[in-house]
Amino acid sequence: MKQRIRNAFAKxxxxxxxxxxAYLTIGYPSLDACERAADELIAGGADILELxxxxxxxxADGGIIRKAAYAALEQGVTLDDVxxxxxxxxxxxxxxxxxxxSYYNVIFSKGLANFAAAVEDAQIDAVLAVDLPxxxxxxxxxxxxxxxxxxxxxxxxxxxxxxxxxxxAGLDDSFLYVITVKGTTGERTELxxxxxxxxxxxxxxxxxxxxxxFGISTLAQASEISxxxxxxxxxxxxxxxxxxxxxPCLN
Amino acid sequence: MKTxxxxxxxxxxxxxxxxxxxxxxxxxxxxxxxxxxxRELDGILRDYVGRESPITHARRLSEKLGGAQIYLxxxxxxxxxxxxxxxxxxxxxxARRMGKRRLIAETGAGMHGVATATAAxxxxxxxxxYMGAIDVERQSPNVERxxxxxxxxxxxAEGSATLKDAMNEALRDWVANCDDTFYVIGTxxxxxxxxxMVRDFQSxxxxxxxxxxxxxxxKLPDEAIACVGGGSNAIGLFAGFxxxxxxxxxxxxxxxxxxxxxxxxxxxxxxxxxxxxGAKTMLLQTDEGNIxxxxxxxxxxxxxxxxxxxxxxxxxxxxxxxxxxxQEAVDAFDxxxxxEGIIPAxxxxxxxxxxxxxxxxxxxxxxxxxxxxGRGDKDMENIMRYKSSKGVQI
Numbered sequence: 001m002k003q004r005i006r007n008a009f010a011k012x013x014x015x016x017x018x019x020x021x022a023y024l025t026i027g028y029p030s031l032d033a034c035e036r037a038a039d040e041l042i043a044g045g046a047d048i049l050e051l052x053x054x055x056x057x058x059x060a061d062g063g064i065i066r067k068a069a070y071a072a073l074e075q076g077v078t079l080d081d082v083x084x085x086x087x088x089x090x091x092x093x094x095x096x097x098x099x100x101x102s103y104y105n106v107i108f109s110k111g112l113a114n115f116a117a118a119v120e121d122a123q124i125d126a127v128l129a130v131d132l133p134x135x136x137x138x139x140x141x142x143x144x145x146x147x148x149x150x151x152x153x154x155x156x157x158x159x160x161x162x163x164x165x166x167x168x169a170g171l172d173d174s175f176l177y178v179i180t181v182k183g184t185t186g187e188r189t190e191l192x193x194x195x196x197x198x199x200x201x202x203x204x205x206x207x208x209x210x211x212x213x214f215g216i217s218t219l220a221q222a223s224e225i226s227x228x229x230x231x232x233x234x235x236x237x238x239x240x241x242x243x244x245x246x247x248p249c250l251n
Numbered sequence: 252m253k254t255x256x257x258x259x260x261x262x263x264x265x266x267x268x269x270x271x272x273x274x275x276x277x278x279x280x281x282x283x284x285x286x287x288x289x290r291e292l293d294g295i296l297r298d299y300v301g302r303e304s305p306i307t308h309a310r311r312l313s314e315k316l317g318g319a320q321i322y323l324x325x326x327x328x329x330x331x332x333x334x335x336x337x338x339x340x341x342x343x344x345x346a347r348r349m350g351k352r353r354l355i356a357e358t359g360a361g362m363h364g365v366a367t368a369t370a371a372x373x374x375x376x377x378x379x380x381y382m383g384a385i386d387v388e389r390q391s392p393n394v395e396r397x398x399x400x401x402x403x404x405x406x407x408a409e410g411s412a413t414l415k416d417a418m419n420e421a422l423r424d425w426v427a428n429c430d431d432t433f434y435v436i437g438t439x440x441x442x443x444x445x446x447x448m449v450r451d452f453q454s455x456x457x458x459x460x461x462x463x464x465x466x467x468x469x470k471l472p473d474e475a476i477a478c479v480g481g482g483s484n485a486i487g488l489f490a491g492f493x494x495x496x497x498x499x500x501x502x503x504x505x506x507x508x509x510x511x512x513x514x515x516x517x518x519x520x521x522x523x524x525x526x527x528x529g530a531k532t533m534l535l536q537t538d539e540g541n542i543x544x545x546x547x548x549x550x551x552x553x554x555x556x557x558x559x560x561x562x563x564x565x566x567x568x569x570x571x572x573x574x575x576x577x578q579e580a581v582d583a584f585d586x587x588x589x590x591e592g593i594i595p596a597x598x599x600x601x602x603x604x605x606x607x608x609x610x611x612x613x614x615x616x617x618x619x620x621x622x623x624x625g626r627g628d629k630d631m632e633n634i635m636r637y638k639s640s641k642g643v644q645i
Binding site: 106 | 254420523527541
């Protein structure tokens with residue numbers, strides 16, 4: 001197994017920084033422009049790329065990512081397009097961690113075995129399904145596991161420590177995606193005051209690297225988070241750059 | 252607590268909602284075991300909602316059809332005009348017990364929104380309702396009613412701007428505000444424990460109807476028919492007869508312009524297995540797993556999914572699910588108005604239309620029980636619009 005995600009965190013740690021995990025809604029503003037943005041992000045230091053699959057009913061997302069998803073769907077972007085996109089990124093960037101980020105229905109609709117085979121073929125490292133909690137994930141993991149594809153669990157502000165341990169059990173080349181706030185994705189000017197303590201506690205208890213996401217939009221926020229986490233995830237702020245016709249980056 | 256019905260159901264939600272769902276599950280289990288909760292609920296249903304609701308023999312309609320006797324379970328006579336209030340009173344009582352100060356809900360036709368706003372007013376809770384912008388337009392009287400009852404109504408303009416989008420927005424609200432907010436889901440869909448909890452609160456329909464049939468007719472009905480959008484009035488009716496194997500249970504889906512046109516809301520008859528809004532269920536979706544815009548003349552049935560228990564009842568054959576088109580529903584609506592002096596909701600008119608199809612094929616001694624789930628005042632404008640689009644003089 002390649003262990004690209006684990007290596008990405010190890011490399012960032014060795015360089016004394018948090019791993020930079022960049023999310024893009026694939027197909028926004030177009031498949032080509034999105035691929036250029038992905039290349040730029042990786043060239044600019046992104047360690048892991050989250051490939052967002054557009055879905056008609058993005059109930060966990062804030063306004064920016066929803067808008068991007070609807071626009072991508074409008075152009076007919078499908079899960080197969082996102083997997084083909086991943087394949088192109090993989091051929092150019094053999095070491096970058098790739099996480100397929102989707103609502104579960106899109107995955108389920110393809111057929112779990114077909115899905116796992118396509119993900120393996122594209123050399124995607126892990127899958128994150130927004131609405132697939134611990135209680136329901138086994139049917140998907142059963143297909144991913146034998147192919148060496150990992151799974152990224154979400155950890156919410158109200159997830160108890162024992163549940164965090166159960167969530168990471170059996171996962172290797174992955175990280176814990178710690179949601180900073182109760183709510184949807186999107187930029188926030190302020191992150192919760194107890195976030196640092198929570199991240200410290202999770203890091204203490206968990207064996208997987210810990211990355212924080214939701215609401216992170218500035219370099220200052222990212223570097224503050226990096227003192228308490230192994231990495232940080234930026235999504236809406238990058239998609240917003242593309243929305244405004246700017247190159248994707250943190251300021 | 253039951254989380255799955257065969258392969259259907261479950262808790263397919265964002266991680267942030269797992270703790271609130273567990274909290275709800277525990278609170279509901281405790282309430283169910285607490286006699287004082289049930290006593291208070293029964294009292295409110297009797298003195299405030301006006302239960303029990305009668306069963307009415309649709310004599311002239313039955314005569315005209317010349318077959319089975321059609322009886323109507325009169326949920327339209329409930330306070331607020333539909334079965335929805337059975338559930339919202341139950342959930343609001345539970346919310347108060349859990350110390351939540353705010354209710355949120357999604358609504359399609361607006362009946363669940365009105366019933367939630369009503370319960371919120373009764374218990375002194377804040378209330379915000381999410382409603383698709385298209386539904387806000389086609390069900391405007393209900394929007395005014397909700398506002399009058401003190402609720403804030405949000406028109407959801409994205410996606411298809413109907414019930415599913417309202418539910419997306421309600422889920423976003425709940426994720427952000429789950430500490431002090433109770434999400435009152437209006438049907439037997441959504442993640443566990445909602446399908447079971449809503450079924451329990453609506454089962455009063457079927458339990459009453461069973462007793463009333465025995466008292467009034469000295470026997471059980473041959474068939475029990477109800478319309479199915481998400482499916483709460485149907486599950487409520489079926490709950491009373493599920494163990495009576497002689498009673499055929501029939502759910503009626505919204506056929507819109509006909510299954511073949513693709514413009515319908517019949518998830519069981521025209522859909523495919525998928526996952527939406529917390530449950531694995533039959534869904535109207537594209538080959539790629541995106542949710543399709545549904546269509547029905549009746550806003551309350553205009554939902555791309557269906558309660559997981561209905562899918563299971565369909566698989567096991569305990570219930571069968573048929574399809575009624577807009578036109579058939581509107582014809583049934585007219586028939587009930589003219590022959591019985593009852594203006595039914597367009598949703599309930601689907602169930603009635605199925606009964607009208609079946610009655611002539613049955614003997615005069617047989618009995619069809621139709622759940623008249625709501626009254627049709629809210630549909631006046633809609634019916635006029637539909638008829639004038641067909642060139643009918645009103």
